[in-house]
Amino acid sequence: MTTTTDKKGLRLFSMPWWFALAAILIIYVATYLEVLSTDMGGIMALMLAIAIPLNEIGKRIPIWNKYVGGGLVLTFLGTSALVQWNLIPESYVESMDVFMSDTNFLTFFIIVLITGSVLSLDRDILLKSFAGYVPAILGGVIGAGILGSLAGLVFGVNPAMIMLQYVLPVMGGGNGAGAIPLSQIYADVTGGSSDSYYAFAIVILTIANIFAIISGALLNSLGEKKPSWTGDKKTLLRNSTFDVSDDVNYKVTMGDIGAGLFLTVAAYTFGRLMSKSILPEIFGAPIHQLAYMILFVVVLAATGVVPKSIRMGAKKLQSFTTTNLTILIMVGVGADMDLGEFVAALTPQNAIIALFIVVGAIIGSALVGYLVGFYPIDAAITAGLCMANRGGSGDLAVLGAADRMDLIAYAQLSSRLGGAIILILGSFAFSFMM
Template identity: 40%
Template sequence: MQNVAKVSEKQGYKILGLPVAAFAIIAAVIFAATSIGKLPKGMIGALALMMVLGAILNEIGNKTPIVNSFLGGGPIVIIFGSAALVTYNILPKAAVDNVTTFMKSGGFLNFYIAALITGSILGMSRKLLMKASVRYLPAIICGVLVSMGLVGAVGALIGYGAQKAIFYIGIPIMGGGMGAGAVPLAKIFGEAMSTDPAQMLSVMVPAVALGNAMAIVIGGLLARLGKLKPSLTGNGKLLVEDSGNDVVEEEEENKIDLKMMGTGLLMAVTFYTFGSIVNKFLPVIHTYAWMIITVAAVKMLGIIPRKYELAAKQWFTFVMTNLTGALLVGIGVAYTNLGQVVAAFNWQYIVLVAVVIIGAVIGAGFGGRLVGFYPIEAAITAGLCMANMGGTGDVAVLSASKRMELMPFAQISSRIGGAFMLILASTLLRLLL
């Protein structure tokens, strides 16, 4: 998630684009309305509270040492901080009920995910997507297969259960973070297993957070390994035979156009609706997965003119920049049970999270070598950047490994790799249940 606060020499410190004093006044109004029971019902009151609370908790997370470096920073604090406000009855029940309704029956979660999937895939370079499918995706698949195989085997050996380890720990960690991974996965699992998604998310969220922390640490260790074993690394170059990475995402002028942003909104909800239609006739795969397949196919076939793809990207960027904090508050309030989170943590859980990360590194490293990549660069991008928390995790892992030039490949892991995990999870559930 992009930082909602900026430091500008001329404009001063800002939160949600506002000077601190102005934001404080707005926050005071929202919190006062919440405390006296006059927060408007529906999306107005829910969004107001979620945006303000998300911005404050995001600031705390991004400024707290260790948390901001190894545990995901703002997003993690938003989720668990919001959940704590509910657990300890700090938020009034009326506000909690309003946010929960907005997230679930109000459809805000689906609204966000639709924008994310459509904009992130259509906004990519078509050349980048095509090349990724030829070489890079096999490396991702190798990392996924080894990590799932190892966590399943170890889960069975230590008494946690192979299937539970794969579905509740392995797949969420490799699934692309919170908003694009754990949250839609919880909904997919909940529908398939006739279980409350909140219960599953309470197990998945700590796995994603702990996996992100481990991925950052191991990224730094892989950088050291590259110095000890120079033959394993391209020092930031992925392809062995190339003098440089030939897969780069072009910089395009994408001037904000309010009308085109509305077009992007319409495209996002239409692709989601089409996924729902296909799911009705072919329920073996979840609506999200059908949506991903459809958007990727349209992108690769070049059906939509580039200006409309950029419209979808603009809408996605707007939603991600302004509403991610609100979404994470909703996840904390409506989907995260702190009691279940605490109960999930034990020595077995920590071991299994570590096994997933190690499996991703080994699988992606060997798989990358087979398709002509340097093992360390492949392990970092196709392995660790699958196991971290999306965009923020990509930055942290690449920074720790001192390989920021690999960002285009990390983004493929976060976007396409995460989408692949949703499809895989949906398919496995139908086959095994």
């Protein structure tokens, strides 16, 4: 992902520009002759060949690079456009979907980031920030409900319908953990059609997801102008510093990275064990495996039982992953979004209501976040925008645009635990407001 200009000349993805372009050209030729393999090696080659030039262009477009999200957002939207215009052979688009969903590289990417980011935090900061996080999430939900309802009144939509059909799907933690189970709850409680509810919910959620990504980039720019409103982009808690000199000076070995990888997949397995077997629901709401994983890693970090060598190995693995593979994820996420469907659904009413919901989530989470001791911008991005997007893939797009990938653990709490809270609220709301 790194592009630099030094005495050796322009470099793309840490390569001399001519070397990188030659590799990209070879991959394009193989793709359009349809001799590129559809296994992991071939698909990663194609995804990087798409991502590297788009990312470079996005970082160089004036205004776009500062206020819309730069290279990562152009990679996301550009890939979606390439798919929409059939410029990528269908077999490779399908293989990207298999790579992201069936092989589930997206989840692997997320769990690496979670483990490395949590284990690198000071334990006192970690505990204090997680303790105030649920109130910040609820502040975002309340803010989204208030502003969304105000926008609905302009179009003659009553607040109850705004909450049920707009706010709940947007703030529900994405598609699989939010819109789909919400549609089933809607059908079970009201006797209505789950398909009709879902069809509308996914449209609103997709629109809000785009606004959330752009808002992440704008909040990052605001943080550069108002540095007192944000921290080091790695923690939420205000006025908290800790000495990292020992960590910086520690020489990480290949064995440490391997140990960090093993801890990562073991923690993920623990989360899946809890969510699928031991305690799949709490108060009737399903708890996602990543939510359990986050809590498990937090406990490990807070108790100090993980040796420094493993912590530093997990952090180094996270650094490699975010530096080199984030643009690959943006290609996969972009290929999955139907740009044509999004444009068709972008009516003035839907767009304005969705925008107000996203702004409400920003304001509510920022205000409550500040009251519990968080930086308002970082609280707005994680507890607000990462509730108002499309779950795991949306979290990565928002954090990428906001240049805050180290806050992935908080973002995932929004999508997973926050999404569970919305399902519980939805169960009551459908009963009393329909």
